[in-house]
Amino acid sequence: MPYIRPVSDLRNNFSEISRVVHESSEPIFLTKHGYGDMVVMSMEAYEKKIFESEVYFKLREAELQAKSTEKRYPHEEVFSDLRSKLAKKVSEDV
Incomplete structure (x- = not known):
């Protein structure tokens, strides 16, 4: 199941997002005003x-x-x- 978070979490919960992408090796989909805006994933x-x-x-x-x-x-x-x-x-x- 994909990880979907509001883009504001990138600023407010950066450490948690970083931990999740590294532990899960899965991307996190960030939304802005309810619509897909960007994807964050680990370098690996x-x-x-x-x-x-x-x-x-x-x-x-x-x-x-x-x-x-x-x-x-x-x-x-x-x-x-x-x-x-x-x-x-x-x-x-x-």
């Missing part, structure tokens, strides 16, 4: 949402690309290529 929850969004868009892009061609790659080839790229990246960072 925000970063997780951004990551999930990026993954979703990459998967969607891959789906569209797969529909446009019949070419397929065996998973052994894909993972081998990924492992070599990761190993190269790690060696460059060291």
Whole structure:
């Protein structure tokens, strides 16, 4: 169930709102005059949402690309290529 609070609680109960967003990892929806105005969430929850969004868009892009061609790659080839790229990246960072 979403947390819904008046926007004035941001000023009057900031510590409580901060505690709730960090403990629950859920956003708090703030209302102004009874209408949705803004959303407050922890940095960790925000970063997780951004990551999930990026993954979703990459998967969607891959789906569209797969529909446009019949070419397929065996998973052994894909993972081998990924492992070599990761190993190269790690060696460059060291």
